[in-house]
Amino acid sequence: MTAQIIDGKALSRRLRVGFRERVERLKERGVAPGLAVILVGDNPASRVYVGNKIKACEECGVRSLHVGLAVDVSEAEVLATIQRLNDDGSIHGILVQLPLPPHIQIARVLEAISVHKDVDGFHLYNVGALVTGTSIFPPCTPYGVQLLLDTTGIDVAGKNVVVVGASNIVGKPMGLMLLQREATVTICHARTRDLAQHTILADILIVAAGKPGLIVPQMVKEGAIVIDVGINRLPDGRIVGDVCFDEVKKKAAWITPVPGGVGPMTVTMLIENTLRSAERAFKAADEDEFQEWEAPIVKSP
Ligand code: NAD
Numbered sequence: 001m002t003a004q005i006i007d008g009k010a011l012s013r014r015l016r017v018g019f020r021e022r023v024e025r026l027k028e029r030g031v032a033p034g035l036a037v038i039l040v041g042d043n044p045a046s047r048v049y050v051g052n053k054i055k056a057c058e059e060c061g062v063r064s065l066h067v068g069l070a071v072d073v074s075e076a077e078v079l080a081t082i083q084r085l086n087d088d089g090s091i092h093g094i095l096v097q098l099p100l101p102p103h104i105q106i107a108r109v110l111e112a113i114s115v116h117k118d119v120d121g122f123h124l125y126n127v128g129a130l131v132t133g134t135s136i137f138p139p140c141t142p143y144g145v146q147l148l149l150d151t152t153g154i155d156v157a158g159k160n161v162v163v164v165g166a167s168n169i170v171g172k173p174m175g176l177m178l179l180q181r182e183a184t185v186t187i188c189h190a191r192t193r194d195l196a197q198h199t200i201l202a203d204i205l206i207v208a209a210g211k212p213g214l215i216v217p218q219m220v221k222e223g224a225i226v227i228d229v230g231i232n233r234l235p236d237g238r239i240v241g242d243v244c245f246d247e248v249k250k251k252a253a254w255i256t257p258v259p260g261g262v263g264p265m266t267v268t269m270l271i272e273n274t275l276r277s278a279e280r281a282f283k284a285a286d287e288d289e290f291q292e293w294e295a296p297i298v299k300s301p
Contacts, residue, residue, distance in 0.1 A: 001223065003252040006148050012264040015147075015272070016060050022275050023061040026282065033278035034063040035093040035119065035270075036085045040078065040104065041071030046097045053095070056267045062274055065091065075104045079112050086114040092281055093119035093274035116280070119273035122169070130173055133180040136280075137273045142174035144265025145206060145227050146181075152225060152254050157182040162198050164188045164215070164242070165208035170229055174206055195219065207242040215243040217251050225254040229262045 026033055035057055039050050050066065057064035067081060078096075085094045094117045100106055110118075115125040121139035129135040138146075149156060161178045165171035166189040175187045188198050190209075196219040199205055207215050208229035220226060230242030241258030249255050256262055 001251065001253065003226070003249045003255040004152075006151060006225075006227070006254050006256045006261060008144070008148060008256060008261040008263065008265045011148065011151060012268040015268050016056075019060040019062075019271055019275060022279070026275075026278055027061075029282060031278055031282045032063050032090065033061075033093075033275055034065060034091045035095065035274045036065040036067055036088075036091045038067045038069065038078070038081060038085075038094070038096045040069045040073060040097075040100055043099070046099075050097050052267055053270060056271055057274075060271050060275075062271060063090075071101055073104075075108065078104060078109055082109065082112040086112075086117065089281075091117065092278040093117055093270075095120050095270070117277060119270060119277055121173070121273070127168075127173070130176045130180075137276070138177060138269075139169055139173045140269040140273065141170050141208075141229060141262065141266045142177050143269040143272070144262055145174060145229065146177055147269070148227060148256060148262065148265060149204065149225065154225065154254075156204060159183050159203040160186070160201050161204045161206065162186045162188060162202035163206045163208070164195065164199065165210075165229070167208065170208040174208070178204075209242050211242050212240050213242075213244055215248060217244065217247045220248050220251050222251055223253045224251070226252045227256050227262065228258050231258065231263060 023033055037050050037053055039046055054064045054066060069078060082094060085091050094113050096109055098106065100109065110122045111124055113123055115123050118126050118137055121137040126135055126137050156178055161183040163171050163175050166187050171187055175185045179185045186198050188195055199219040200221055202221055202224055204225045205220060206227040210230055210232060212232040212234065226243055226248055228241035228243040232240050234240060239259050245257060
């Protein structure tokens, strides 16, 4: 068997065509969707990620605001910047590029972002909403994986899904999102004993560990769907995932490449969340929809 390739680049391109149409519809109604990206310091990798996000905004007609803050900026100044953006009606999404310098508490910063503009989906409210299946802004990487899975036409309900990696931004939300779709989910991590014993049972194997070569064919069930979230730079400069692609491709039914699989989808879903936020803001002006949505937040213990 040779796996069919799940092409994240192609899906991203298709989605972005639809985004441009949505932007036009919003603009006709006087709303220009806007995303603010806050970058603290000048970590080279973070600069590249922020650059990619801003480029994607330009491609889709979304206005982007790049807020660069010095590496020694105080936490209070970061929080004040977020507050200004929360109050700015022309901004529909706010994203703080992680990691932050150690003197700034990530949790405080993420919780300062208005839940209505939390397009990364990292605010505790949106994290909690994943548990109940009511998330407005699912985190971008697992959201992208979900759409990639949809392109296979295979229903995840009842399938054995094994997620390798249990981070807050990928593994845990991924597990919750597929549990919501009635998959049987196992989440493995660095302390899991005998990883292969779990992965071999997976109808759908999603790997987000950041360990090149972690998944070899002996760990994969014949005919499985394999999604490789990992992005690793090898000493020779090549970018690879966590899955031994060439070997596993011969056993799986579907597989994502790296690069060109999950990576492009992450940025695309950020734009999706930003557009959704702008559309919600537009509707709310007419229908008081935000008021209704706010109720569970206010009441939660
Ligand atoms: P992380 O370091 O926060 O978490 C890694 C997880 O993998 C942890 O739960 C850890 O316990 C687990 N793990 C590590 N070694 C393992 C092993 N040998 N066996 C089983 N589990 C193991 O990483 P993250 O932020 O979740 O990112 C994971 C990978 O995904 C990285 O390569 C990252 O670059 C990539 N990533 C890609 C995208 C994308 O858009 N494609 C987005 C986010 C992260």
